[in-house]
Amino acid sequence: MHVRKKILVIDKADNVGVALIALKAGEEIEYLNGSIKVKNDIPSGFKVALKNIIKGDPVIKYGETIGISSQNIICGEKVHVHNCQSQRGRGDIKEK
Amino acid sequence: MITDKSNIKSFTFKGFQRKDGTKGIRNHIIVMPASVCASPLAAKLSLASKRKVIALTHKEGCCQIGKDYERTRQTLIGLACNPNVAGVVLIALGCEGTPFMEIKSIIEETARPVELVHIQLEGGSKKALQAGLKAIEKVYYAVRKTTKVVPSSIKDLVFGLECGGSDWTSGISSNPVIGCLTEHFINAGAKVILSETTEIIGAEHILASKIQDEEVKSKLLEIVNRLEDRAKKAGIDIRGAQPTPGNIEGGITTIEEKSLGMIYKAGNATIQEVVEYAQKPTKNGLIFMDTPGQDVESMTGMAAGGAQIMIFSTGRGSPVGFPISPVIKITGNPETFKKMKDDIDINAGRIINGNATISKIGLQALHLIERVCNGDKTKAELNDYSEIGILKSEITL
Numbered sequence: 001m002h003v004r005k006k007i008l009v010i011d012k013a014d015n016v017g018v019a020l021i022a023l024k025a026g027e028e029i030e031y032l033n034g035s036i037k038v039k040n041d042i043p044s045g046f047k048v049a050l051k052n053i054i055k056g057d058p059v060i061k062y063g064e065t066i067g068i069s070s071q072n073i074i075c076g077e078k079v080h081v082h083n084c085q086s087q088r089g090r091g092d093i094k095e096k
Numbered sequence: 097m098i099t100d101k102s103n104i105k106s107f108t109f110k111g112f113q114r115k116d117g118t119k120g121i122r123n124h125i126i127v128m129p130a131s132v133c134a135s136p137l138a139a140k141l142s143l144a145s146k147r148k149v150i151a152l153t154h155k156e157g158c159c160q161i162g163k164d165y166e167r168t169r170q171t172l173i174g175l176a177c178n179p180n181v182a183g184v185v186l187i188a189l190g191c192e193g194t195p196f197m198e199i200k201s202i203i204e205e206t207a208r209p210v211e212l213v214h215i216q217l218e219g220g221s222k223k224a225l226q227a228g229l230k231a232i233e234k235v236y237y238a239v240r241k242t243t244k245v246v247p248s249s250i251k252d253l254v255f256g257l258e259c260g261g262s263d264w265t266s267g268i269s270s271n272p273v274i275g276c277l278t279e280h281f282i283n284a285g286a287k288v289i290l291s292e293t294t295e296i297i298g299a300e301h302i303l304a305s306k307i308q309d310e311e312v313k314s315k316l317l318e319i320v321n322r323l324e325d326r327a328k329k330a331g332i333d334i335r336g337a338q339p340t341p342g343n344i345e346g347g348i349t350t351i352e353e354k355s356l357g358m359i360y361k362a363g364n365a366t367i368q369e370v371v372e373y374a375q376k377p378t379k380n381g382l383i384f385m386d387t388p389g390q391d392v393e394s395m396t397g398m399a400a401g402g403a404q405i406m407i408f409s410t411g412r413g414s415p416v417g418f419p420i421s422p423v424i425k426i427t428g429n430p431e432t433f434k435k436m437k438d439d440i441d442i443n444a445g446r447i448i449n450g451n452a453t454i455s456k457i458g459l460q461a462l463h464l465i466e467r468v469c470n471g472d473k474t475k476a477e478l479n480d481y482s483e484i485g486i487l488k489s490e491i492t493l
Contacts, residue, residue, distance in 0.1 A: 005450075008268065010268070018264060018268070018347075020448070043347075045263065045264035045265065045346065045347035046264070046347045047347070047349065059349075061353060061356070062267070062353075062356040062357070064298075064299070064302070064352070064356050065298075065352060066298070066349060066350050066352045066353035066356060067349060067350040067352055067353070079349070080344075080347075080349050081344055081349055084349050084350065085350070086298075086334075086335055086349075086350035086351050086352060087352070088297045088298050088324065088334070088350075088351055088352060089294075089297060089323075089324050089327045089328070089332075089333070089334030089335075089338070089351060090327075090328070090333055090334070090335075091327045091328040091329070091330055091331045091332040091333055091334070092331065092332070092333035093333075
């Protein structure tokens with residue numbers, strides 16, 4: 001039987017994975033190198049934290065920084081614009 | 097890499113030979129306004145003529161200065177001299193800044209039939225319409241007389257790569273498929289233009305790290321800095337526009353994430369040359385053109401740089417096409433393909449569903465590209481969905 005992968009982890013350095021199908025809060029999911037307990041409902045295509053990410057730490061996908069966490073993110077939580085921010089082209093931030 | 101049991105290394109197509117040595121995959125006659133004031137007549141002519149002609153209506157060409165003036169001039173010349181263009185009817189109001197006489201003589205130098213209709217000299221739009229219809233007939237017969245079809249191959253092609261309406265699937269399905277194609281075409285001797293400077297912000301270091309030539313490397317980093325500095329100096333947060341609301345709804349959180357997915361279109365290829373908007377590449381292989389993330393303006397720049405065919409990756413779905421260069425659209429999202437079948441040529445969403453591999457979809461796309469080069473119409477061509485847009489960066493006076 002073909003069991004569909006639920007989370008795609010693109011690079012081994014990534015601290016987020018991509019939900020390939022909608023994930024339900026409370027669901028335990030095994031992926032490549034471990035397992036997580038999903039904290040929120042996560043629609044397919046959205047990111048889920050594979051580790052705790054402390055506020056100010058990089059969010060990593062494709063093995064690269066895609067942004068900085070703007071609050072503490074718990075393993076299994078949805079990661080999107082509410083807790084991950086771009087650092088590029090930010091004319092609104094005064095450089096120190 | 098694309099592997100194929102039938103061992104198709106390089107496809108061939110019947111190309112339209114141009115005097116400058118380039119080969120077109122289409123044999124279009126265009127009606128090109130020199131300025132916004134001449135655009136309505138161009139549109140009218142394309143409807144009134146009994147011939148199939150394409151009006152390249154646009155909003156620029158008057159009261160422009162500096163970079164904008166030069167870019168509009170360069171873009172119009174580049175589009176008129178694109179290998180897919182066989183003949184040109186140039187429409188001028190007569191008092192615009194665009195140097196239409198110079199543009200006409202540059203087109204003549206390429207041995208393309210070209211006629212000029214000067215609205216003020218003709219005595220207004222009604223008389224100019226009649227003059228324009230006659231001009232189309234003249235160009236039509238001249239094109240008919242000079243058209244020469246020759247066997248052509250991938251090395252005669254300049255591809256333009258574009259992203260429009262990206263979502264979470266783009267970086268893992270449609271863009272890797274395009275990456276496969278890029279590697280294949282470059283191996284076969286083609287030029288492939290990667291574009292959209294905004295959409296390499298956050299991934300430029302990866303592209304740059306492969307480049308050996310220091311000059312090319314610093315030019316790539318310079319155009320990204322130039323763009324980012326402009327946003328910073330203006331106090332603008334680019335998150336207002338990039339990623340777009342559609343990108344964000346589609347699971348993309350930041351421009352860095354969008355860019356890191358975007359660069360998969362380049363495959364393993366190394367950038368050989370960085371060119372300005374609408375500039376013709378001189379090297380073979382992967383080229384980067386400094387264009388904006390807005391699809392129509394970006395494709396206009398690439399077509400002016402000589403791209404005969406566009407490969408367009410979309411996640412959310414887009415009907416966008418381009419008037420003179422066929423646009424092949426690939427979506428990575430299976431739902432989008434289901435919803436927008438009439439607009440999208442290739443379903444890379446089967447990769448997400450686990451029903452196909454990247455190389456299998458790559459091969460399917462390769463066969464489609466071969467058919468399109470031989471005259472088959474893309475979905476955007478069938479829908480007549482086309483528009484040009486010339487990039488602007490200064491004030492219009």
